[in-house]
Amino acid sequence: MTPIAMASVSERPMTLRILAAAALLAFVGFAQDRLTAIRVARAWTVTGKPIDDAVVLIEGGRIVKVGAASETPIPEMADVLEGAGWHLTPGFIHPYASGFGISSGDLGGTTSAADRQVSGDVKPQSWDVIAAAAKAGFTRLNLLPINGGVTGQGVFVAPAAKADRDPRVEDILGAGSTSLAMGFDPKTSTKKFFREILGKAQKYRDDLANPKKPSKSESKPESGDSKSSESKASESKPSEPSKDPKVMPLVDVMEKRLPGFLGIRAPHGLLHFQPIMKEFPAFRPILCLGPECWRSVELVKELGVPVVLTTGSVLKADTDIEIPTPVRFFDAGIPVALIPENPAPGFTGFAFHLSEVVRRGVSRDDVLRSVTMVPAEMLGVQKDIGALGAGMSADLLLWSGDPFVPSSKLLRVMVRGTTVHDATEAP
Amino acid sequence: MKRLRVPFLVAILIGCVTALDPTPPAPESKPGDTATSESRPSSRPRRRRAESRAAEAKAETRPAVDSPFTAIVDATIWPVSGPPIRRGTVLVFENRILDVGRDIPVPEGAKIIDGKGKHVAPGFIALRSLQTFGGGFMARGEDSPGDQADPYNIRMLMALSAGITTAFEGGSPSPTGNLAGFIGKHTYGTLDGLAVKDKAALWVTYASTEPLRGPFGGDPIGPAGPSDQSAKQTVRDLLKRAVEFRKARAKFIADPAGGKAPTADENVTAFARALDGEIPVFIRASSRSELAELARLSEEFNLPVIVTDATEAWASLPDLARGRFMFMLNPRQRPSDGAEPRNRLMDEPTGWRPINPAALEKAGYTFAVQPLSPSISTDGLPGRDLMALPMEACFAIRGGASEEAGLASITLAAAKILKIDDRVGSIDAGKDADLLVMDREPLDYRSFAEIVLVNGKVVYEKDKVSLFNHVPTDRSTPLRGNWWRDR
Missing domain, CATH: 3.20.20.140 (Metal-dependent hydrolases)
Structure with missing residues (x-):
């Protein structure tokens, strides 16, 4: 990837800055274009088993090869990065980040801003916070306007090196948006709102599937097969139903073209939302739950959706009984993405909190997946990031030891082969 | 009362069918059971589990309900609408009281709550x-x-x-x-x-x-x-x-x-x-x-x-x-x-x-x-x-x-x-099965609700909830040692 190509995805008309960045990157850039070999005591591949005494070759911002040192000779021309006892993991992915200068939108929870794009909202000052997130190990963040109602579409950002301060808005889905943010707090009005807007989305899908009878009130049983309805639509283009921009993203969520994140703080919220999900079987968003939602494990399992959880545990009301909420979900076999308890920039100690989840009985592999591959799959970018494998983006975390041991330090954070945080550098 | 006979017969039929179900009922968890991994099937048996968590899991596990019937038997029943019934039975079908009185036949397979020495009052x-x-x-x-x-x-x-x-x-x-x-x-x-x-x-x-x-x-x-x-x-x-x-x-x-x-x-x-x-x-x-x-x-x-x-x-x-x-x-x-x-x-x-x-x-x-x-x-x-x-x-x-x-x-x-x-408001056939199983008479100042049913479902068990589980039914025995830790 050339520096120009990288800078061009920014939507800001800042030609001068782009040129300056390009000039700088021409200088810095060699580091990522050159073949680099990283030799570590253990590489956590995520997709496969961890490899002891491993070598990872990266070039042009991508991983070329991952393998045991005995089977992966280091080419002579390569720069070599190695240290005794070092571990290597893929960079962490935050699927549900709020803040970063993005306003949260409506507070009432009864309006749709589904068409809202927040890519333009990422301000230069938020960039410092994103850089701070890098220190906690995050190499990608899905920034969302998080609140009640339908609050808008998210944007994917990655930290960059100090020299490259322009926010890099990742163009994951072509339209610049990664996902749709929604939030539900149980009330008569919010229930009514979700029933109405999902009803509109469902009606669009029904009309598309049955173009000749648009006024038919009885809906066809849910097919869940988006391709068939799409092909039918293309046959009958003249009678295509009208597209409401406030509704269409929800259609996309139902058709599984756009990931949907639904925030529900309290477990009784899910009890109140469950009947709505029963009414709309195609609507199966990723649930972002509060720590009290350990009570909802069975319900979530029944719904068959992945969840986003914070690392924290809770005390059962009026007792000193600790409930490690994430552990309950891991035990039930539900795909879990773990995020820090506090919003940005309070990500400090995230790795330690992950180690606490390990201490409470979840395997290292599962915990690592929950911050890499699982969020990548949620966002549909698992082919590019979330694991160590040939051809994947070189988003890497270099640790001084086992990442789930509190004494280990995060030494270096790389995004696309470029170091964006180096703990050995003077601050 | 007569109107209830037909549904009652139907209910018995359902009960018999349920009783014939070849699948064995899931073992009920007991409050005193401290076993950890054996009693809770898990796909990840190798995991360590803190004891408190295992105990917690017990508290949250509800007994498997196969039969739609629940019967509280051999208890003193306070129907409120009438005089107390000694050694009586309250028969619950799903969420309603089906019958109450002495010598009530209990369908096979019904979930039995032993009310011996206990008192049953409406919620x-x-x-x-x-x-x-x-x-x-x-x-x-x-x-x-x-x-x-x-x-x-x-x-x-x-x-x-x-x-x-x-x-x-x-x-x-x-x-x-x-x-x-x-x-x-x-x-x-x-x-x-x-x-x-x-x-x-x-x-x-x-x-x-x-x-x-x-x-x-x-x-x-x-x-x-x-x-x-x-x-x-x-x-x-x-x-x-x-x-x-x-x-x-x-x-x-x-x-x-x-x-x-x-x-x-x-x-x-x-x-x-x-x-x-x-x-x-x-x-x-x-x-x-x-x-x-x-x-x-x-x-x-x-x-x-x-x-x-x-x-x-x-x-x-x-x-x-x-x-x-x-x-x-x-x-x-x-x-x-x-x-x-x-x-x-x-x-x-x-x-x-x-x-x-x-x-x-x-x-x-x-x-x-x-x-x-x-x-x-x-x-x-x-x-x-x-x-x-x-x-x-x-x-x-x-x-x-x-x-x-x-x-x-x-x-x-x-x-x-x-x-x-x-x-x-009372224990009568046809009313909602909101029932209290108490260790003493309902208005005895020493009474505790030991089991509470709402709409026919057990929603509270004194032994399993930390509020009063340290208070023994027989108060002549001393409190459990370290009860504040065990709970």
Whole structure:
């Protein structure tokens, strides 16, 4: 990837800055274009088993090869990065980040801003916070306007090196948006709102599937097969139903073209939302739950959706009984993405909190997946990031030891082969 | 009773089919069982599990229910609607009571709760409650309380530990009438069957000249009442319009072709519904003069009224005889301060009137009791909030009310007041299976609810919830060692 190509995805008309960045990157850039070999005591591949005494070759911002040192000779021309006892993991992915200068939108929870794009909202000052997130190990963040109602579409950002301060808005889905943010707090009005807007989305899908009878009130049983309805639509283009921009993203969520994140703080919220999900079987968003939602494990399992959880545990009301909420979900076999308890920039100690989840009985592999591959799959970018494998983006975390041991330090954070945080550098 | 025979036979058939089901029932978890991984199948057996977590898992595991029947057998049953039944059986089919009495056949496969030495009472009803359906629970605009209920909140569990299965929350009086209040059940852990009625009562300020105050005097918790006749006139006007509305409606029903269906303001229709006897009307009246004034209103409009407070009702019986009343009172309440000059009889220094319920009972009135505070918490106010609801009934008995009326005052009488006695309040065939299995008689001050069923489901077990599980049933044995750790 050339520096120009990288800078061009920014939507800001800042030609001068782009040129300056390009000039700088021409200088810095060699580091990522050159073949680099990283030799570590253990590489956590995520997709496969961890490899002891491993070598990872990266070039042009991508991983070329991952393998045991005995089977992966280091080419002579390569720069070599190695240290005794070092571990290597893929960079962490935050699927549900709020803040970063993005306003949260409506507070009432009864309006749709589904068409809202927040890519333009990422301000230069938020960039410092994103850089701070890098220190906690995050190499990608899905920034969302998080609140009640339908609050808008998210944007994917990655930290960059100090020299490259322009926010890099990742163009994951072509339209610049990664996902749709929604939030539900149980009330008569919010229930009514979700029933109405999902009803509109469902009606669009029904009309598309049955173009000749648009006024038919009885809906066809849910097919869940988006391709068939799409092909039918293309046959009958003249009678295509009208597209409401406030509704269409929800259609996309139902058709599984756009990931949907639904925030529900309290477990009784899910009890109140469950009947709505029963009414709309195609609507199966990723649930972002509060720590009290350990009570909802069975319900979530029944719904068959992945969840986003914070690392924290809770005390059962009026007792000193600790409930490690994430552990309950891991035990039930539900795909879990773990995020820090506090919003940005309070990500400090995230790795330690992950180690606490390990201490409470979840395997290292599962915990690592929950911050890499699982969020990548949620966002549909698992082919590019979330694991160590040939051809994947070189988003890497270099640790001084086992990442789930509190004494280990995060030494270096790389995004696309470029170091964006180096703990050995003077601050 | 006869109508129930057919469903009963069907139910037995279902029971037999269920009993023939070849799959063995899942082993029930026992509270004393400390085994960890053996009793809980897991795809990841190698994981370490803290003991507290294993114990927690036990507490959350509900026994597998294969049969739709539950039977509480060999217990002393307090139906409230009739005399106690020794060594009786309550048979529950799904969420309803199917039959109650001695020698009731129990279908095979039914879930049996051994009631030997235990007492079974209908779930208690709190006529006033606060936040047992959740902390953020309030009606605002179109938002109905039932749509925000939190069946996981700790106050609901505490209310269940006190035996309260139904509660009435919300509603404050106004001269123009306030149609408000939510009746719900403490269906811990589920929303199914939680909501019973919303906007369940009409709250009216009429006789009051004092702002409503919290327990022990304190700051006003409600608006000041009308201090002049014009405000009282508002109530009378609304009632007059409601009477006209009912006449017009009756005329329309008799002759639908003769004109349009009558319409009226929301307040007027609410008062009309109250006159119909469809919803209860709650009006506060404490002193003799207030009660007398209310009696005149009730008589004039033939309006059934639930009188709250009614502190001096015991001395106002001749006046009260003119109206249609039921009472919601507190047998421990003293006359409110400084409402107006009282006669010598009222100004005795002790203040509280435990004979109030007894006097009302002897005059043939239905009364229900409520504690001084409608809240429930671990913060204290010992014996004066919902945690000690049965104690209020005991004080009524102490003042001379019968034990039957005492027990009814927190069950059937409260249900009658709320007009939900077709569903709850007593142990009768056809009613909701809201049942308490207690270790002693329901009104024994030592009693604990050991098992609580709401809508036929076990929602509380004393042994499994940390609130009272350290208190042994047989109190002659000492407390378990280190109970504060073990719980």
